[in-house]
Amino acid sequence: MSTSADRVVVVGAGVSGLAVARELAPDYDVVVLDKGGVAADTSSRASGMISLSLEPFPDGWATFALDQFRELDGRGIFSFAERETVRLVPKEDAEKYTDEAPTGGEFLTRDELLSQFPDSFGDLSAYGGGLVYDGTGYLDALDYAMTLKWQAEKAGAGIFRDHEVTGLCVDDGTVTGVDTEYGPIDADHVVYATGWKTRELLAEYVELPVRPLRWNAVVVEPESPLPDDCPLGSEPTMRVYWRPTRRGDVLIGGNEHLLSDPEETPMGVQSSFRETVLEDVAPLLNGVAGGTIRREDCCPTADCASPDGLPIIDAPDEAPDGLVVVTGLHGRGVMLSPVTGRAVRSLVTGEETPFPTSGFELARFEDRSADFEYRSHWD
Numbered sequence: 205m206s207t208s209a210d211r212v213v214v215v216g217a218g219v220s221g222l223a224v225a226r227e228l229a230p231d232y233d234v235v236v237l238d239k240g241g242v243a244a245d246t247s248s249r250a251s252g253m254i255s256l257s258l259e260p261f262p263d264g265w266a267t268f269a270l271d272q273f274r275e276l277d278g279r280g281i282f283s284f285a286e287r288e289t290v291r292l293v294p295k296e297d298a299e300k301y302t303d304e305a306p307t308g309g310e311f312l313t314r315d316e317l318l319s320q321f322p323d324s325f326g327d328l329s330a331y332g333g334g335l336v337y338d339g340t341g342y343l344d345a346l347d348y349a350m351t352l353k354w355q356a357e358k359a360g361a362g363i364f365r366d367h368e369v370t371g372l373c374v375d376d377g378t379v380t381g382v383d384t385e386y387g388p389i390d391a392d393h394v395v396y397a398t399g400w401k402t403r404e405l406l407a408e409y410v411e412l413p414v415r416p417l418r419w420n421a422v423v424v425e426p427e428s429p430l431p432d433d434c435p436l437g438s439e440p441t442m443r444v445y446w447r448p449t450r451r452g453d454v455l456i457g458g459n460e461h462l463l464s465d466p467e468e469t470p471m472g473v474q475s476s477f478r479e480t481v482l483e484d485v486a487p488l489l490n491g492v493a494g495g496t497i498r499r500e501d502c503c504p505t506a507d508c509a510s511p512d513g514l515p516i517i518d519a520p521d522e523a524p525d526g527l528v529v530v531t532g533l534h535g536r537g538v539m540l541s542p543v544t545g546r547a548v549r550s551l552v553t554g555e556e557t558p559f560p561t562s563g564f565e566l567a568r569f570e571d572r573s574a575d576f577e578y579r580s581h582w583d
């Protein structure tokens with residue numbers, strides 16, 4: 205474990221960096237540095253879908269993350285709304301699920317869906333039914349980030365905004381700290397949780413196969429509020445997802461795609477996405493056709509894709525000792541953040557994690573170039 209001299213500098217105060225700080229602050233001198241504000245980049249724009257149980261991931265990830273969201277529920281300004289998720293199944297695909305649904309899901313016919321959620325759906329005539337999952341829910345990503353910050357600070361972490369890290373300090377193959385615009389800061393461990401920027405920031409030390417990734421999301425106010433039990437959902441042909449909000453609106457997201465240069469790309473929600481939402485998605489939900497767009501979210505810079513859709517959370521062999529990287533969260537940075545925090549804790553302390561972490565290792569990629577095809581969650 206740590207000595208009184210052990211300091212961890214975390215670069216990046218998005219949900220990943222904050223989750224790391226919360227995990228390590230009770231035992232280490234933790235300093236978080238962000239060039240902007242806390243969760244001011246991609247993290248505050250996240251839709252707050254918590255749906256790890258829909259994915260074929262090791263069971264331990266969803267369970268660990270859910271336990272943490274449940275434990276935090278009601279603390280500070282954070283609340284976690286547990287709701288089922290319905291993955292709509294087009295008529296032509298329904299037959300394949302009537303005998304056997306994918307692990308974790310239960311297939312309901314359209315009539316069964318309408319009877320289980322009588323006030324939530326609108327026109328489902330194109331669908332044979334839906335796969336219903338539990339162990340899912342939603343949160344407000346900014347409230348969550350602020351609650352992680354509060355907990356990390358309560359445990360002694362120092363979190364500093366407007367502190368750009370300009371370089372890593374390395375002596376004889378071991379990290380000794382970071383350089384910032386205000387001067388160097390010593391550290392025994394340095395964790396880079398800087399999203400897609402991590403590739404260029406650490407290029408001198410390790411090659412990371414990650415690319416910027418854009419998502420679109422809008423909040424629509426229905427003619428009347430959605431019911432309290434409205435499930436989260438997704439539609440596979442349009443590749444969109446939705447979730448209710450606490451005030452009865454609906455957040456609809458999707459249309460993710462890779463970007464070459466986020467800084468040169470207009471980051472507003474794309475008009476084609478806005479049209480899809482209003483014309484094709486809104487009628488699926490009760491009272492949302494004819495609703496009004498109240499808010500639009502797109503990353504101010506970008507989220508970060510990896511070639512296989514899983515993050516890189518590792519202390520790579522070829523990197524200097526004491527360096528940990530967290531990048532490539534691929535649209536799941538919020539829902540995975542408890543897992544991220546604990547995985548980094550394990551890399552720093554050597555403790556075991558209660559879930560498998562081999563899927564996070566950089567060594568799984570032979571090709572480290574950023575020239576890879578996008579692997580969507582939908583495929």
Ligand SMILES: Cc1cc2nc3c(=O)[nH]c(=O)nc-3n(C[C@H](O)[C@H](O)[C@H](O)COP(=O)(O)OP(=O)(O)OC[C@H]3O[C@@H](n4cnc5c(N)ncnc54)[C@H](O)[C@@H]3O)c2cc1C
Nearest residue numbers: 216218219220239247250251252253369399536537538539
């Ligand atoms: C519209 C949208 C919807 C999404 N919906 C969901 C969802 O429903 N569920 C989900 O789990 N995920 C979702 N995501 C993805 C999620 O937002 C990201 O995966 C997550 O926020 C990544 O967090 P991060 O902390 O790794 O990176 P970021 O939030 O990008 O944080 C990186 C931080 O590093 C800082 N930084 C960069 N360079 C430096 C430097 N040199 N010095 C100091 N600081 C630096 C930046 O300022 C930034 O604050 C969504 C994303 C978007 C855009």
